[in-house]
Amino acid sequence: MLCVLMLLSLLARADGFIVPGLAALYLLLKRKVRAALICAVVLAAGCGIYEAWRYHYYHALLPNTYYVKVAGPLWRRMKNAVQQLTEVASNRGLLPYLMVFPFIIIEALKKAVEGSSRFLDEVRFDILLLVAWTSNA
Numbered sequence: 001m002l003c004v005l006m007l008l009s010l011l012a013r014a015d016g017f018i019v020p021g022l023a024a025l026y027l028l029l030k031r032k033v034r035a036a037l038i039c040a041v042v043l044a045a046g047c048g049i050y051e052a053w054r055y056h057y058y059h060a061l062l063p064n065t066y067y068v069k070v071a072g073p074l075w076r077r078m079k080n081a082v083q084q085l086t087e088v089a090s091n092r093g094l095l096p097y098l099m100v101f102p103f104i105i106i107e108a109l110k111k112a113v114e115g116s117s118r119f120l121d122e123v124r125f126d127i128l129l130l131v132a133w134t135s136n137a
Contacts, residue, residue, distance in 0.1 A: 003042040010046050017047055022132050026125045079096075101130050 006020035027036035056059055072080075079133050089095040104127055 002039060005081050006039060006043050007046045010050050017043060018132060019129065022128055023125070026132075029123060029128075056125075101127070 002023065006023070007015040008109075009020050020039070022038050024039040024043060027033075027039060051061060085094075090100055108123065
C-alpha cells in the first residue's frame with residue numbers, strides 16, 4: 001500500500017518524491033532494511049518512468065510552472081526562503097508549530113543520553129517530516 005501511495009504522490013506534485021523518499025529513509029533508520037529497499041526501488045523506478053515520459057512528451061524534466069517560479073542562484077533562493085519562513089512564522093501563526101520541533105528533539109536527546117534508548121529509536125516519522133517540510137518551505 002505504501003508503494004502505491006508513493007507512486008500516486010509522484011503524479012500529484014513536482015516534488016512528490018520528497019515525502020515518499022523520507023518514508024524510505026525513515027524505514028531505513030528504523031532498521032527495516034527490506035521494506036526500505038522495496039520502497040526505494042519502487043520510488044526510483046516510478047520517478048524514472050515518469051521523468052522519461054515527461055521528457056518525451058514535454059521535452060523538459062520539470063513541469064513548465066517550475067521554470068517560471070524558480071530562478072536565480074542557489075544562495076539567493078535560500079536567502080529568500082529563510083525570509084519567507086520568518087515572515088510566515090512571525091505573521092501568520094507558524095511559529096508555535098515550529099517551536100514544537102526543538103522540544104521533541106531535546107526530549108529524544110535527553111532519553112538517549114540517559115541511556116533509556118537510542119536517539120534513532122526516538123525519532124518518529126512526524127519529526128523527520130517536520131524537518132524536511134520546514135527546510136523545503
